[in-house]
Amino acid sequence: MDRDEFIRTLFRLAEPYLKVRGDLAHARVSHQYALCLLEQEGGEPGIVEPAIILHDVGWSQLTPEQIKIAFGVRAGGAEAERLNRIHELEGAAIARRLLKSLKYNPDWVDRITFLIGRHDSGDKADSLEERLVKDADKLWRFSPLGFWNEIERQGLSAEELHGYLSEQYGSWFFTLTALKFAEEELRDRGKEISAANQGF
Numbered sequence: 443m444d445r446d447e448f449i450r451t452l453f454r455l456a457e458p459y460l461k462v463r464g465d466l467a468h469a470r471v472s473h474q475y476a477l478c479l480l481e482q483e484g485g486e487p488g489i490v491e492p493a494i495i496l497h498d499v500g501w502s503q504l505t506p507e508q509i510k511i512a513f514g515v516r517a518g519g520a521e522a523e524r525l526n527r528i529h530e531l532e533g534a535a536i537a538r539r540l541l542k543s544l545k546y547n548p549d550w551v552d553r554i555t556f557l558i559g560r561h562d563s564g565d566k567a568d569s570l571e572e573r574l575v576k577d578a579d580k581l582w583r584f585s586p587l588g589f590w591n592e593i594e595r596q597g598l599s600a601e602e603l604h605g606y607l608s609e610q611y612g613s614w615f616f617t618l619t620a621l622k623f624a625e626e627e628l629r630d631r632g633k634e635i636s637a638a639n640q641g642f
Contacts, residue, residue, distance in 0.1 A: 445487075448544070449473075452495050455540050459499035463509055467591065468582050469495050475585075475623065476578035482619040489550050489571045492541060493557045494578050499540075500533025500558075514596040515606050526562055534559035567616050577620035583607060584627035586634075600635045604628070 443451065453469070460466045476494045480487055501509055504525060511517065512525035534555040541551045557575050567573040582588035584607060593603055608628060615621045 449491060449495070451544065452492060452540070455543075456496055456499055459502040459536060461502075462504075462506075463498070463501040463513070464595070465498045465501065467587060468498065471585050471588055472497075472578045472582050475581040475620075476574060478623070479574045479578055479617060479619055483570065483574060483617050485570045485574050486550075488547065489553050489557070490574050490578075492537070492546070492550075493554045493561075493571070493575045496537040496540065496554070497533060497558050497561045497575065497579060498529070499536045500529035500531065502536070503532040504529060514592075515598060515603065516596070523563075530559050530562055573616035577615050577617050580614050581620055581623055581627070584611070584624050584631065586627075586630070589627075589631050600631075600638070604631055604635060607631075 453466075456469065457466055460469055472494050473491065476490050477487075479485070480490055501513075504512065508525050512522045512529065517526075537558050538551060538555045541554065553569075553571070557572050561575055561579060567576055583592055583603075589603065589607075590600075592598065593600055596603075607624075611621070611624045611628065615624060
C-alpha cells in the first residue's frame with residue numbers, strides 16, 4: 443500500500459485503543475506537528491509517523507481510575523510513574539502487533555516500539571526520530587484543540603494550564619522548531635484567555 447493508505451490504515455487500527463482516553467484527536471494533532479518537524483528538522487518519516495500515531499495506544503490497558511492517577515499536570519509520585527511506564531510498555535507491545543500485521547519493515551518496527559516504550563519517560567533522546575516524536579507529543583498541549591481539551595479533561599483553569607506550560611516548555615523540547623511552535627502557540631493561547639476573560 444502507498445504511504446497515504448498506510449497512514450489511514452494505521453489510524454483505523456489504532457482508533458479502538460485510543461478511544462479509552464479519548465486520544466484520537468491527540469494522535470491526529472501530534473501527527474500533524476510531526477510532519478512539520480520532519481519537514482524542518484529531517485528524520486525518517488517511516489519511523490516517526492507510526493510512532494506518533496501509536497504512542498498512546500497503551501492507555502487502553504489501564505482503567506479510567508488508573509489513568510487519572512498517572513496522567514496530567516497534577517499527577518506525580520511513584521504510583522503515577524509506575525502506571526505511566528505500563529502505558530509505554532503496553533503501547534510498544536500493541537504497536538508491534540499492529541505493525542507486524544501490516545508486514546511493516548521489521549527493523550523499523552524495532553525502532554518504533556523502542557521509541558514508544560519510553561516516549562514519556564526520561565529526559566533524553568538518543569536519535570533525531572526520538573526527539574521528533576517526543577516534541578510532537580508535547581506540542582499537542584499547546585495547540586488550540588489540545589490546550590482547551592486538556593483543560594476540560596484534567597479539570598484545570600485556562601490560567602493554570604497556561605502558567606504550567608509557560609514554566610515548563612523551555613526545558614521540554616529537543617528541537618528549535620518545536621520550541622518556536624510552542625512559543626507561538628503559548629502567545630496565541632494567552633490572547634484567547636485574555637479575550638475570554640474580557641467577554642469577547
